[in-house]
Amino acid sequence: MNTITRRTITIRLLDESGSVAMQWQVNNAWPTKITSTDLKSDGNEVAVDTIEIAHEQLIITNGKAN
Template identity: 70%
Template sequence: MTANNGTADSQTWPMPKFRFEVEFGDGFGHVAFQEVSGLDVEASVIDYRNSNSREFAPIKMPGLKKYGNVTLKGGVFVNDNTFWDLHTAINMGTVKRRTVVIKLLDENGSIAMQWTLMNAWPTRITSTDLKSDGNEVAVDTMELAHEGLTVYTGG
């Protein structure tokens, strides 16, 4: 790829997405996952028209932010109950909320981009399907609800 002046620039290549870490903290540390998805935020749209506006159409204004649930998929390992330990901490009306940090790493292992989920907690766990004729790896899925997403780009 070339920069605007026609010379090759190593900073213009997009980051590969296969090297990442997920950090739960509170004794869990780094947890290995196969896939992370749902890192999205949306601002709702408010239609507003002032009573003395000469336009016959409302203006669009940003409203409340909505954060989608984040889905984590990870392999099932012998004697590893991390998914279930996080989920069993939920009691009626109470839950241990955590700061979850997802880090995209460059080829040197340095943080290239980081997403921080505030007050995250597991809302759903789906265990692997079982098939007697299958040859796939067993994968559990966890869905995290959270109350905020901040993005940091290392650099």
């Protein structure tokens, strides 16, 4: 319990046609903070979750070249 496994994460930004425009590869990543919106029964706000990730290496590539 309370052990964090480091992982490789790939984040892809898609354009309007669904093709990869940019790509980020995050190596040996682990979550450091997770927050979410307070949900209110009388509110109509959009729920947004946020995750902060620490990592050892970030590689940025242009998705169209891959």
